Amino acid sequence: MERRKVGILGATGMVGQRFIQLLNNHPWFEITWLAASDRSAGKAYAEACKWKLDTPLPANIGAMTVQPNVPELAKDDLPKIIFAALDAEHARELEPKFAAAGCAVISNSSAFRMVEDVPLVVPEVNAGHLDLLEAQAWRKNSGGYIVTNPNCSAIGLVLALKPLEERFGIESLFVSTMQAVSGAGYPGVASLDILGNVVPFIKNEEEKMQEEVGKLLGRSRGNRIEMLDAKVSAHCNRVPVEDGHTECVSIKFRKKATREEILAAWSEFAPLRGQHLPSAPEHPVEFDSSVDRPQPRLDRMRGHGMASTVGRLRECPLLDWKFVVLSHNTIRGAAGAALLNAEVLARMGKLDKLGVPTGNAAQRQAVLA
Known part of the structure; x- marks a missing residue:
């Protein structure tokens, strides 16, 4: 499978670190964008993050500049696949902005788990629930969506x-x-x-x-x-x-x-x-x-x-x-769960044509053109 560019929201926290550990050298995904709070934005990741895992921080990741948690500032640098490792309060504010920007937001947060049209998924248990994302307004208006993994x-x-x-x-x-x-x-x-x-x-x-x-x-x-x-x-x-x-x-x-x-x-x-x-x-x-x-x-x-x-x-x-x-709890229960969700989404073709609205045929043609 073609390697796809991905970003991590909340990259300096413990779940964000676990995302980096699991995504490093992943055959399908490549980290190209890291974002965190204002106090970390603008710093090299190695400077902004207190690395706590039992494997070394990859040198290429440590040298990356942490970006603000704002999709508008990323412009062309923003990857269309976003792994979100935010607390519920910040996720409630930020994740919809990235979905509205046409991104697939694969979230570890509790903020949207129980929303009716947001899939809450463990792939071995209920991968079929991923079809719910097609009903989301973000999917229809921008081609983006939110998918969550459980507690x-x-x-x-x-x-x-x-x-x-x-x-x-x-x-x-x-x-x-x-x-x-x-x-x-x-x-x-x-x-x-x-x-x-x-x-x-x-x-x-x-x-x-x-x-x-x-x-x-x-x-x-x-x-x-x-x-x-x-x-x-x-x-x-x-x-x-x-x-x-x-x-x-x-x-x-x-x-x-x-x-x-x-x-x-x-x-x-x-x-x-x-x-x-x-x-x-x-x-x-x-x-x-x-x-x-x-x-x-x-x-x-x-x-x-x-x-x-x-x-x-x-x-x-x-x-x-x-x-x-x-x-x-931090591998299967957090970052690993979201990563497996992303792999299933890739197999289902739901990581293709992100940013292409699904709700209006004329709008879709305009974006594709």
Whole structure:
């Protein structure tokens, strides 16, 4: 596939750094534009960013000049594919401006996840929801659009749930999370608040999980999503782990399921196989039969950080079954999720002819001319 130019909004933050790490030497995408806040704009990226990842900052990226978060100032330098790593407040203001400028905005933010015509996507779970973007006003007026990936704790969970929902149906779900500090960004949670401690509150996290699971596992009905008809209850906790969200799940099915049937559903789950997507794990859900797995330190990098690991499957005396699921929160739960969305969009042809309005034939011809 032809390499396409991409930009990163919010490039100096932790998710922005992870985008750079994952996109460096990517076979389909090339970083040509970085943008951040006013205090970083105009500086070399290496000067503006406090690099925190365990691989070196690529020299060519470090030498790039950080641009303002303003599409109008970029003019011809603005790539049409934008990975957005903004907090919700800034995303709500800035992402529509880039979509209106004809860009595909592939967002990690929560700002537009639950908007009716904005796809909220985990490709193995609901890639078909990407067709929603064709109903967006930005798509019709400028050729641009917004696509989102879910909350970091919802992504690992729905990967494990999707094959179960397909085979057995889900009636109710209880999940309690133990979420890594990297999910709070940098500098994140103060050390005196988290070391030797558990914080049983993450603002808006429980609400996000409960809503987003319903949309992700819902059915596409024309230009809207019919939410999953299931009860979902979440408890979210911050724990002193660097990377990797662990979730304890209890589930009640609509149809009885045996242990062997559940394990088969997970092992046979490979909806992207054959598409040859660079970031897609061969096995999106991996089961570990050890009595004490998964663990963040040992299992978060399965599938290069893009797989969910499940374990401790056993009968639940309250519901039907219970298990533990682990996923890497800044790879699969953030930048890697958006990158995989972009790869699927490329395969679907939805990264072609960006900036070409779809809503008016005369307008389309004028732009193409």
